[in-house]
Amino acid sequence: MANKVPAIFLDRDGTLNVDHGYVHEIDNFQFIDGTIEALQALKKMGFALVLVTNQSGIARGMFTEDQFMQLTEWMDWSLADRDVDLDGIYFCPHLPDAPVEEYRQQCDCRKPQPGMLLSAQKHLHIDMAASYMVGDKLEDMQAAQAAGVGTKVLVRTGKPVTAEGEAAADWVIDSLADLPERIKKG
Ligand SMILES: O=P(O)(O)OC[C@@H](O)[C@H]1O[C@@H](OP(=O)(O)O)[C@@H](O)[C@@H](O)[C@@H]1O
Numbered sequence: 001m002a003n004k005v006p007a008i009f010l011d012r013d014g015t016l017n018v019d020h021g022y023v024h025e026i027d028n029f030q031f032i033d034g035t036i037e038a039l040q041a042l043k044k045m046g047f048a049l050v051l052v053t054n055q056s057g058i059a060r061g062m063f064t065e066d067q068f069m070q071l072t073e074w075m076d077w078s079l080a081d082r083d084v085d086l087d088g089i090y091f092c093p094h095l096p097d098a099p100v101e102e103y104r105q106q107c108d109c110r111k112p113q114p115g116m117l118l119s120a121q122k123h124l125h126i127d128m129a130a131s132y133m134v135g136d137k138l139e140d141m142q143a144a145q146a147a148g149v150g151t152k153v154l155v156r157t158g159k160p161v162t163a164e165g166e167a168a169a170d171w172v173i174d175s176l177a178d179l180p181e182r183i184k185k186g
């Protein structure tokens, strides 16, 4: 059996791009300064890059799954164009009590549930203990904890950092841009 790979699990809104609130249009998708360079460095360090994003805007009827896919395709190409190939993209379109019936469910993929991370672990043979989760919310840290991710990293580029979020994190850093150096420092 092939060796397991360490991964960086990446939250999207507030971590990779500015969280303008339920971002679903290219014009509104703005990479946070330094994040693409950080992803390039993390790739070179041997990490698989796996996006795990809650997209309840779909269940809320704010945008469709098709619109999400179009934006995701554009994002994926924009990154590939800068030598950053994402190894996996996982999203949760669900919400309990959602207005859109199709997506109304208590699923196991909406963070803080660990479903997206566990699916990636299985598909990509990820070494969870050697992996990192980077996110801007408590729920990102909780999902990582439940999935057995080794290091939980909270960033200050998204929602305001809460005491609970900070307590659940192993590291709190200003931005994803700082992660490669922080990992090298150990
Ligand atoms: O940060 P990730 O997981 O990539 O995506 C989160 C987003 O889907 C949205 O999540 C919402 O939370 P609720 O889904 O309504 O709890 C709000 O925080 C929005 O501002 C945000 O855009």
Ligand SMILES: [Mg+2]
Pocket (backbone or CB within 6 Å): 011, 012, 013, 014, 015, 135, 136, 137, 158
């Ligand atoms: Mg986020």
Ligand SMILES: [Zn+2]
Pocket (backbone or CB within 6 Å): 091, 092, 093, 094, 095, 107, 108, 109, 110
């Ligand atoms: Zn879900």
